[in-house]
Amino acid sequence: MSFIQANDLIKTYSANKRIVKALDGLSLDVPKGTVKGLLGPNGAGKTTTVKVLTTLINPDSGTASIDGVDVLKEPEAIKRMIGVSGQYAAVDQKLTGYENLEMVGRLYHLGAKRAKQRATELIEMFDLVEAANRPVKGFSGGMRRRIDLAGALVINPPVLFLDEPTTGLDPRSRLGLWKVIKDLVSDGTTVLLTTQYLEEADQLADSIAVIDQGKVIAEGTSDELKMQIGGQRVELSLVRLEDVEKGKSLLAGMAQGDVSVGNDGRTISAPVDNAAATLQQALKTFAEESIELNDAGMRRPTLDDVFMELTGHKTEDVSA
Amino acid sequence: MSSVLKPTIESTIAKTVSDGWIATRRNIYKLRRDPEIFVFSLIQPIMFVLLFNYVFAGAIQVEGGDYTQFLMAGIFAQTIVLSSTYSGSAMAQDLKDGIIDRFRTLPMSSAAVLIGRTFGDLVINASSLIVMMITGFVIGWRINSSIPEAALGILLLLFFSYAFSWVMALIGMSVRSPEIINNVSFLVLFPLTFLSNAFVPSETLPGPLRVFAEWNPVSALIQSTRELFGNVPAGIPAGDSWLQQNPLTTVFAALVLMLVVFIPLSIRKFKSISSR
Incomplete structure (x- = not known):
């Protein structure tokens, strides 16, 4: 049964007097309890897709729903069922890890007691006890991402959006974060994950949608995709x-x-x-x-090969 | 799979109050964490009071009064107008850091971040006003009016700065660069507060500047504060413009106008902004 659904999304921006089509008829379907990887280079429309589905921006046209709730018509209801973790680790650098998580709990209106309790639980779950009372500013990149991810899980949301969760991390932190995400998704949460790395999609996603210039150009499991471009x-x-x-x-x-x-x-x-x-x-x-x-x-094939094969151009030819 | 946690607050008003408080608390935490920023924001007004007082007092003759009494209202107004730019640069910084995106995916009130920002600035402005008043007392400034009048003067300054914070917040969200906001503050607000009756009587200014100073709403704020503190020198009546003749009405009108126009505009802007 499809849980996250997007139909024919179109979104254009004007940048430097040029019209950029960020989304050009993108459609997507994520069954309940599965992880969908959205794979594509910078500027392919991954973040724009996440922004539409998380109520941050409105598309020019098209429809989107999560568990039957219309994203465009009922954004407030959507916000109560999603958790979002962005590529920039959007946590307040001046606040401590604990203060950040407690604040998010309060802003989900869990009440003072429950918000505190949940912040403590997440700090332990994400192995951040040592860092709980230090300002996030002094954290390593990997720890900052973990706080950001913990913030997305405050209400145990049935739907999780992970926008390039490991971009910019060193390989060791990336492996650590992958483990955390794998544990999460085995719990039955429905996840939409965006990434530039084929390996990441390979490790974490049940099914992958390759996107380029605002459209899904290929879809399937990681094995199917690799078969399609030659093993x-x-x-x-x-x-x-x-x-x-x-x-x-x-x-x-x-x-x-x-x-x-x-x-x-x-x-x-x-x-x-x-x-x-x-x-x-x-x-x-x-x-x-x-x-x-x-x-x-x-x-093994790389993302560049997938792109070369599917689109006839290299990933870096796509302007951001 | 563990079940989703449900909210305990449902009514819109209760949410706005709760979220506004949480967002304000965030800014108070930040002030506490960076005490040096707070301390510097208090040292600067002290420096302004002392510098202007001792540098200009000897050179500027104020007919029927002394310069220190004349000066203080001007320094108060300039300081609170300038420090309201912080609301602008802080909104731009939050937007750049992606924190606004995170807030916008939460089911919180759309006004909360702005309420938190503007109230945070009110805390800073109230503190710097207290510090400036104490410094003024030390160098001989006195309130020569009644307690209710003086209290109204203080409230007027704080309300004006609060309303102006909403204007700057909207500019911050539109410009999106903390650096540009700081430059705007220096290039626009510094002259705006100087081309007024803050440091010299506006009648001493040359032709066009004098007209500007007399129609500058900041001059009206200064004139009404001066009147409410009983600091108007006998030999320097208010200017000829309607604004100067009716300073209190002007300031109230400006205040209400800023709040009525910029609160809805800022909230509307907040609902549609996103990083990049």
Whole structure:
């Protein structure tokens, strides 16, 4: 049963005398108790989608509902059932972790006693006891995110929005936060998660919607998406730039999809069926043709590959 | 899955009062955490009182009175008008930090953050007014009127600063940059408060500046405060403009106008703003 629903959302901004279509007919469907990953580069419309669904902005057209409640017509009812954690860790830096959480509880109108109790519970749950009485300003990035996330959970909301929860964190903090989020979602909360990282969507989401230029361009489980763009890739880095064209056509003969060229202009890669065998064959062929290689290997597809395959352009071509 | 926690407050008025208090408390916490900011906001008015008094007192002749008595109302008004800009820069900063986004996803009253901001500034303004009055007393300033009149003078200053905070809050949310707000404060409000009867009698100003000073609402605030404190020098009556002849009416009108126009505008703006 669909719990979060968005239909044909359109939102345009005018920025620098230019009309930007942040959302261009975006539709989304999140079944109850599942985690939907919204995957896309900066400027694809992820945050705008979250802002519409969390009542922060109104779309130009389209409809949205959560558990049958219309987001645009009944924003006050929506606010009582959602928790939101943003990419900027929107906590008050001057207040302590405890003060931040207690304040959020009071603003959900839980009453003084319940708000205090809940703040203490969350501090323990998120392993922030040491930091509870220090101003957030002195916290590490990972701790700040955890306070922000705890703030989103104050009322045990049935719906949780996590907008790029780990962007800008170091790998260790990211792993820590992933664990926290995984524990949460096993509890049955319905989650909409946005991310730029395929791996993050892979780890946390039951199903992924790839979005680009304000539209969902592909949807499925992480395995389905990877299958769609080819599971493994062979990547070769050429010594001489003048060999690139010839290298591309040689590799194309062995590959299952388009050959893409990396940003350096000399690294070529393509999806293949049997990566090990193809790599051996490629090394042999390239040696016979006297094309010198800097590097050669197999790798899993990245977000760049997904984009290249699905949209024909690289992630960084999309203007923010 | 644990069940969702339900609110204990339902009525709109109770929510507005509760949320307004929580948002005000947030700003009081912040003042307590950064006492140096609070202390500096009190040192500056003391410095202004002493500087203007000792630098200008010898040079500016006030007919039928002494300069210290004349000056104080001007310093009071300038200080509270300037410090109201804090409401603007603080709203811009909250917006930039994404805290406004968080607040807007909560089921709280849309007026609460603004109530908290403007009341927070009222606390600062009341404190700096007390400090300036004490400093004034030390250097010889006296209230030469009745207690009710003096009390009305103090209330007038505080209400004016409170109303002006709502104006600055709207500007802060529209401009979205704390730095620009501080520059606006310096480039617009500093001259606005100077081109008045704050430091010199407006009749001593050259032609166009004199007209501006006489029609400047800040001059009306200063004139009425001077009258209410009994500090109007015998030789310097109010200016010729209607505003100067009816300062109290002017200040009340300005106050009501600012509140009636800018409270709804600010709340409406708050309901639609979001970071970036």
